[in-house]
Amino acid sequence: MAVDDISFHINKGEVVGLLGPNGAGKTTTMKILTCFISATAGKASIDGHDTFDEPFQVREQIGYLPESCPLYHDMDVSTYLDFIAEIRGIPPTDRKRAVEKVISDCDLGKVTRKLIGHLSKGYRQRVGLAQALIHDPKVLVLDEPTSGLDPNQIRDILKLINDLGQEKTVIHSTHILSEVEATSDRVLIINNGRIVAQGTPKELMARAHGTTVYVTAKGDDLQAQLASAPFVAKAVRIGDAADGFVRLTLNGAGEKDISLEVFRLAVSKGWLVSELRAETASLEDVFAKLTRG
Numbered sequence: 001m002a003v004d005d006i007s008f009h010i011n012k013g014e015v016v017g018l019l020g021p022n023g024a025g026k027t028t029t030m031k032i033l034t035c036f037i038s039a040t041a042g043k044a045s046i047d048g049h050d051t052f053d054e055p056f057q058v059r060e061q062i063g064y065l066p067e068s069c070p071l072y073h074d075m076d077v078s079t080y081l082d083f084i085a086e087i088r089g090i091p092p093t094d095r096k097r098a099v100e101k102v103i104s105d106c107d108l109g110k111v112t113r114k115l116i117g118h119l120s121k122g123y124r125q126r127v128g129l130a131q132a133l134i135h136d137p138k139v140l141v142l143d144e145p146t147s148g149l150d151p152n153q154i155r156d157i158l159k160l161i162n163d164l165g166q167e168k169t170v171i172h173s174t175h176i177l178s179e180v181e182a183t184s185d186r187v188l189i190i191n192n193g194r195i196v197a198q199g200t201p202k203e204l205m206a207r208a209h210g211t212t213v214y215v216t217a218k219g220d221d222l223q224a225q226l227a228s229a230p231f232v233a234k235a236v237r238i239g240d241a242a243d244g245f246v247r248l249t250l251n252g253a254g255e256k257d258i259s260l261e262v263f264r265l266a267v268s269k270g271w272l273v274s275e276l277r278a279e280t281a282s283l284e285d286v287f288a289k290l291t292r293g
Contacts, residue, residue: 002028004193005042010186012138015165017184018173021291025193026173027067030143033171034064046139063132067143069124073117077108077127080116081134088135102130106160122153129160140164142172146179158182177283187283191291204286211257212279213250216241219271223248231261245274 003025010016018026031037032044035055043050049057072080081102085095103109106126111119116127125145132140145161146154161183164170174180180187181201189197189204197204215226226248227235234251241247252258259278266273 002193003032003039006190006193006195008188008195008198010169010171012169013165013167015161015170015172015183015185017180017187018171018190019175019177019180019187019287020173020190021175024175024190024291026175026190027143028193029190030064030141030171030173034062034141035059036064036066060135061137062139062141063135063137065125065128065132065140065142065145067147069128069131071116071124071127071131074115076113076115077119077130078103078112080127081130084131085134090135098134098136102133105133105163106130107156120153121148122150122156125149125153125157126160129157133164138169140168140170140172142170144173144175146174146176154179177287181283189287189290196290197286201283205280205283211252211259213252213257213259213262214247214275214277214279215250215262215266215273216245216247216275217266217271217273218243218245219266219269222246222269222271225269226250226262226265229261229265231258241274245272247275 006029018029020026028037032039033046033051035051035058038052043052045051046058047061049061051058075083078099081099082095085098090098103112106129108123108126108130111123116124119127129145142161146157149157158179161170161172165183172183184201186200187198187204188195223235223237223246226232231253232250233253236249237246238249239247250258250262257278257280259276263276
């Protein structure tokens, strides 16, 4: 089983990242949404059209970039995009304008007459995005759009996704967490074919028990008083510093940063504080917790 009873809704104009380890079910989910394969149970719809009953109407609404985009390597970029415009049903009078627009949007002006087979991986990804955009779809489905690219190419593609997200609904999959934080309004974390969490990156990071506060201080009965404070869930002594100072880590009782409350308590008790540092849980922490346990 590749996808096991998942359910989600994506709003118009959202950029949503499907995040999960390799083999989690991201690509299968996208293939179902794009009518590439049919689900053995359940229903999926795009813009009100059922992917099983109305596949042609669904395909009219979406632009799809598979992980390995099947380009025609013996065509030049301009000829290929004109061909895609034709098979997408764009009228002859509108094709030139459509091709010119995606060439501009995807920054392909320097390579329009080059054979696709002679392009770098980054430019081939841009051509793949251009073919997905040429009919001006409402929804973009991008399967690991930065796979195999160098850092500069990744930055360019992520900027393009951000720009596209201003006017289209975008669903993109990845297993690279920094890409999700850079592009997505909302994240769906998939593991073993199931959605194990969903929310904004900030909401998901809050699930890893909020903020850890590191404090180095000196004072009477310091650890016991911090441990009994209502805003502290756990206080652990991690070592001693010079001149009687002790090092502690504190976990908040809620999801917010408790460093201000710790500072106020230290002032009221007259403690000497040489370090007070807050460290928020990262998306990597949440991802590891949800996919490894």
